[in-house]
Amino acid sequence: MDSLQDGYMLRNGVKIPCIGFGTWKSPDDVVCESVKMAIQAGYRHIDGAAAYANEAGVGKGIRESGVPREELFITSKLPNADHGYEKAKKSFDKTLEHLGLDYLDLYLIHWPVVIEHKDDYEQDILDTWRAFEELYGAGKIRAIGVSNFMIEHLEILKNHAKIMPMVNQVQLHPQHPQEEMAAYCKENQIVPEAWSPLIQGQAFKRELLKEMAAKYDRTVAQICIRWIMQKGVIPLPKASSMERISGNADVFDFEIGEDDMEKIATLRTYGMIGEEPSIPRTRQVVGF
Template identity: 60%
Template sequence: MKSLNDCYTLHNGVKIPCVGFGTFLTPNEEVCEAVKSAVKVGYRHIDTAAVYGNEVGVGQGIKECGVPREELFITSKLWNSEQGYETTLAAFEKTMKDLGLEYLDLYLIHWPIPNHHKDDWQELNAGTWKAFEELYKAGRIRAIGVSNFMPHHLEPLMKVAEIKPMVNQLEYHPAFHQDETVPYCNEHNILVESWGPLMQGKAFSNELLKEVAAKYGKSIAQICIRWELQKGILPLPKSVHEDRMANNADVFNFNISDEDMAYIDTLGKIGRLSEHPDNFNID
């Protein structure tokens, strides 16, 4: 990858810009300007979700950004409480109305096991995926995938899927490498995206990352994002500050050496910073 808008190619041939702009925790009243700033900086890949409560603002930012819709790659996600065939179809229509779009570039199942569904989550996933496949075949979505799915979540879905997932968006950062899930996805040609690439802000106080950043004359954020790109992962950094958006995108003029990549890898023993997908209990 040599620029912000170089692309990975999904297994259905759809191209996805190699760095995305995340909007998690950006309030609806702020996200319109954030999206416009991101597009101004050069981002063409915007990531949101129904549960973020900001799809209306994201859609307004897309409308006002001055870049044609077809030059943008827009992702949203189905929330847990809407899993199931009919409810997925209805939730998708609400997302499209809120975003003000005619099609999505990527739609993801947000978490594998909805709260209170420990016993029937596989059936819910199957019904949800059936709806995803129908929307995909109808041209309403250009690519479909999942988020926070581990191999034991993916395997039952893959058994019933006519169209296998194209993307899996995971917690992935220098402190947590998803050592089981990433190889599984690579084996099945499922692109891995990273949410929380800056360790949910904890990267900025990490002494090892400070050391590596100083060595390269780069910011800690740039080191984390570059490390992910060199791993073949698609990072989704977020900010509401245009200067930080630009800094996060300026990661194509240097390479981290193999030795320093391995040094950063030693942080992996810290592990997961968020909820385990098997125990995600938010309605």
């Protein structure tokens, strides 16, 4: 990968850019400006979700960016409260309305097990996914996938669905490398994405990452993002200033050595943020 416009080819031939711009926890006015700055800085992949409650701002930023819609790759996610075949289809229509778009490039099930369906989560996943397959077949979504799915959840779709997810967006960073998950995704032609690549700010507290930043004459953020990229995973960094937005994308002219890649992964001892996705999530999305 040599630039923000480079990317991976999904199994259906759709190209997904190698770095996405995150929009979590940004109110409409802030996210609108952030999205415009990101697109100005060269980002073409914008990652959002209905649960972030800022799709109107994201859509406004896209329209005001001046870049043609077809040059952008826009993602959103189904809210936890809208699992199920009929509810998922209606929720998708709301997302398009809020964004002011005619189609999405990628739509994800945000969370695999939700509290309303904790006792029948397998059927819930399949019913919800059936709506995704239908929307994809109708041409309203260019690619479909999931978010926070563990291997056990992906196996449900692998064994019963017509179409396997094309993307799985998960928590993946130096404290939670997810080697087994990344390997599974690659074996099954699923492109993995990494939310919170900067460990929700914890990266800046880790002395090892500070040492690596000094060694490579880079920022801690750039080390984390590059580390994820070298693992064949798409990072989704978030920022609100042009300096940081541009800095997060300035990761194409250096490479982390193999020994240092392994050393960075020793931060796994700190563990993941929050709970495993097998824990039922309530209607309120906390984190990603």
